[in-house]
Amino acid sequence: xxxxxxxxxxxxxxxxxxxFLECVQDMDHENMFWYRQDPGxxxxxxxxxxxxxxxxxxxxPEGYSVSREKKERFSLILESASTNQTSMYLCASSxxxxxxxxxxxxxxxxxxxxxx
Amino acid sequence: GEDVEQSLFLSxxxxxxxxxxxTYTDSSSTYLYWYxxxxxxxxxxxxxxxxxxxxxxxxxxxxxxxxxxKHLSLRIADTQTGDSAIYFCAEIRMxxxxxxxxxxxxxxxxxx
Numbered sequence: 001x002x003x004x005x006x007x008x009x010x011x012x013x014x015x016x017x018x019x020f021l022e023c024v025q026d027m028d029h030e031n032m033f034w035y036r037q038d039p040g041x042x043x044x045x046x047x048x049x050x051x052x053x054x055x056x057x058x059x060x061p062e063g064y065s066v067s068r069e070k071k072e073r074f075s076l077i078l079e080s081a082s083t084n085q086t087s088m089y090l091c092a093s094s095x096x097x098x099x100x101x102x103x104x105x106x107x108x109x110x111x112x113x114x115x116x
Numbered sequence: 117g118e119d120v121e122q123s124l125f126l127s128x129x130x131x132x133x134x135x136x137x138x139t140y141t142d143s144s145s146t147y148l149y150w151y152x153x154x155x156x157x158x159x160x161x162x163x164x165x166x167x168x169x170x171x172x173x174x175x176x177x178x179x180x181x182x183x184x185x186k187h188l189s190l191r192i193a194d195t196q197t198g199d200s201a202i203y204f205c206a207e208i209r210m211x212x213x214x215x216x217x218x219x220x221x222x223x224x225x226x227x228x
Contacts, residue, residue, distance in 0.1 A: 004158070033215075035218075040124060040220055041220060042120075042204060042218045042219050042220040042221050043159075043204065043218040044218075045215055045216075048213075048215060056213065058215070090158055090159070092158075092159075097214050102147050102164050102166075103147060103208060103214070103216075104161045104164075105159075105161070105216060107158030107159040107160065108158050109156070109157055109158045110157075110158050
């Protein structure tokens, strides 16, 4: 059974704190993604990674950074959390496009982050 | 533009059919997807359609694709209360990023 896990389901932080969100997949997938989900806006891509130590900016990277030191782990970092980063954060993984016929992304359960 | 568009809300009675509509933007997308998000969970792929197809049927689900109008729909026959969820339409960008672009999601409420 394929699995993407996220370190916390709920997190409450204060403005200005450094926040780490961890994501681990056990499917040996090359690609990993971080999205945020807000009502009425759907999912918006923050960062993605096609390989270890590689990262690419998504559509809304401002205020975020990422780290991928190992293939199975992709971390999202909020250097100085702000209230407008209160959101649901979803991690996903997928096979390399040349291995996968239809590029399914597998999602974790999400982390609901509240910044006070 | 960049947006994949869906209506935000749909309410149906149990046993009726549900139809969720989506318009997408990239005519070169090879695959289009429907993902389902149940309460408190992440997204799960429900079905997908290859761009050279007009229709795909999978048990109670029917996907229709109109490439000329860039319109995608998902029909759920005999809708059950367990189908209550948010449904996201997504297209794949055929540039170097190969990333998915999601719509805003349609919340389906099934009334008993």
